[in-house]
Amino acid sequence: MRKSMKALSAAATSLLLLLGAPAVLAQDAPPPQTEQIEVTDSKLALYVQAATKITELRDQFQQKMAEADSPEQAQSLQEEASTEMIGAVESFGMTVEEYNQIAYALQSDPELRERLEKLQNS
Numbered sequence: 001m002r003k004s005m006k007a008l009s010a011a012a013t014s015l016l017l018l019l020g021a022p023a024v025l026a027q028d029a030p031p032p033q034t035e036q037i038e039v040t041d042s043k044l045a046l047y048v049q050a051a052t053k054i055t056e057l058r059d060q061f062q063q064k065m066a067e068a069d070s071p072e073q074a075q076s077l078q079e080e081a082s083t084e085m086i087g088a089v090e091s092f093g094m095t096v097e098e099y100n101q102i103a104y105a106l107q108s109d110p111e112l113r114e115r116l117e118k119l120q121n122s
Helices: 002-026 041-066 071-091 096-108 110-121
Strands: none
Touching: 041 071, 041 096, 041 110, 071 096, 096 110
């Protein structure tokens, strides 16, 4: 159970880092809102599926990046990973913004984390 939460957290962080870094560098972005969002069970289930796929992609691209011959190739792989992760989220009917909102909410909302764990164990 804890391993699953760690994997989902890592997947969320991967997507946030890949997608957030360019935006932060390009402009002074406001910090993510910490207000509570309502997450339905169906949306949470989609989040779990997307996060699982992102974990797979992250692992796949980490290996490729470790074998990159140059910084340029590594950058290209990072861009490819970002594109594929966005596609993965969208393939589950979510926007990246929705995915990130749920990821942030999971970090600060114990009740939502508990719902996630129950969903994973059912």
